[in-house]
Amino acid sequence: xxxxxxxxxxxxxxxxxxxxxxxxxxxxxxxxxxxxxxxxxxxxxxxxxxxxxxxxxxxxxxxxxxxxxxxxxxxxxxxxxxxxxxxxxxxxxxxxxxxxxxxxxxxxxxxxxxxxxxxxxxxxxxxxxxxxxxxxxxxxxxxxxxxxxxxxxxxxxxxxxxxxxxxxxxxxxxxxxxxxxxxxxxxxxxxxxxxxxxxxxxxxxxxxxxxxxxxxxxxxxxxxxxxxxxxxxxxxxxxxxxxxxx
Numbered sequence: 331x332x333x334x335x336x337x338x339x340x341x342x343x344x345x346x347x348x349x350x351x352x353x354x355x356x357x358x359x360x361x362x363x364x365x366x367x368x369x370x371x372x373x374x375x376x377x378x379x380x381x382x383x384x385x386x387x388x389x390x391x392x393x394x395x396x397x398x399x400x401x402x403x404x405x406x407x408x409x410x411x412x413x414x415x416x417x418x419x420x421x422x423x424x425x426x427x428x429x430x431x432x433x434x435x436x437x438x439x440x441x442x443x444x445x446x447x448x449x450x451x452x453x454x455x456x457x458x459x460x461x462x463x464x465x466x467x468x469x470x471x472x473x474x475x476x477x478x479x480x481x482x483x484x485x486x487x488x489x490x491x492x493x494x495x496x497x498x499x500x501x502x503x504x505x506x507x508x509x510x511x512x513x514x515x516x517x518x519x520x521x522x523x524x525x526x527x528x529x530x531x532x533x534x535x536x537x538x539x540x541x542x543x544x545x546x547x548x549x550x551x552x553x554x555x556x557x558x559x560x561x562x563x564x565x566x567x568x569x570x571x572x573x574x575x576x
Contacts, residue, residue, distance in 0.1 A: 363389035366397050366406070367416035371535035372438040374528060376416065378513035394516075400470045407432065418471040419549055420556055420564050426573045427565025433575040434542035437549075441536045443472055455483040458490045468494040474556055474563060481559075542574040 365380060367373030377394040379385055385392045397403040397412075400421065406412040407425055416438060426432045445452070445463070452458065458480075465472050473494070480490060510529040518525040556563045 362391040362393065363414060364412070365392060365394045365414050365416075366403070366412045367394065368403070369396055369398065370442060371528065371531050372416050372442075372537060374510075374513045374516065374532075375438055375537060375539075377516040381516040382512070400467055420471065420474070420553060423549075423553055423569045423573065424563065424565040426569045427567060432573075434569075434573055435575055436542055437538060437540040437545045439536050440538050440540070443475055444534070455479045456485065458483075459485055460489070462491040462493055464493050464495055466495050474559070477559060478555055541576045543576065546574050 363385070365376045367376050373394070373396060380392050380394045397406065397415070400418070403412070403415060403417055404421065404425065407415060407417075408430060419434075419437065422432055422434055426434075445455075445458070452461075463476070465476060467473060473492075476492070480486075510532045511525065513529070513532075515525045518528060550568055553564045553568055557568075561567070
């Protein structure tokens with residue numbers, strides 16, 4: 331499938347699966363810091379940061395743990411048991427707008443969602459008409475983004491059959507990209523994937539470390555697209571200045 335351009339992202343055509351590091355505070359951790367991430371490549375950045383000692387000056391006892399489903403993650407954040415967590419960007423905005431004290435530190439990837447097929451005739455979203463598509467996480471980022479893409483392509487309900495599955499099988503923060511094998515090894519146990527599979531995913535994971543304020547314009551464009559279908563997705567409004575911590 332052809333990949334959308336940056337202009338497409340701002341126009342709402344892109345499958346922008348942006349994971350974010352969200353935390354109520356970015357000061358030196360008083361208690362041991364537990365970093366949580368999804369079963370996806372951005373988690374390797376956090377796991378590598380912990381195992382490689384990149385956090386020794388601010389959180390020497392930091393540990394990394396993986397969350398399995400978005401519902402599990404949201405419940406843990408709401409209960410206060412996750413202090414710092416990688417999550418979809420819209421989820422961070424939603425939880426912030428619900429008054430949970432969540433703030434955005436950075437964007438760890440500029441795109442994780444792909445449509446994968448062995449059928450080389452599938453070149454556009456419109457070419458999915460009459461096909462069956464497997465999607466992880468119903469009523470979450472992949473589902474929301476796909477709904478907008480299908481609508482943009484002029485495909486209505488029933489044109490594509492969606493089958494949902496429960497889950498998808500800067501310093502460390504550039505170092506992980508330079509040494510993907512080490513980063514993959516750091517997160518393999520937590521994610522339950524072989525290190526070589528995780529390392530192979532890095533080139534298409536668009537790993538980054540974009541400060542929250544630098545990503546604000548693009549995020550707000552993306553949030554606006556999602557909110558057209560259902561404002562509740564982002565908590566009813568765009569998050570204000572207090573959401574963007576750095």
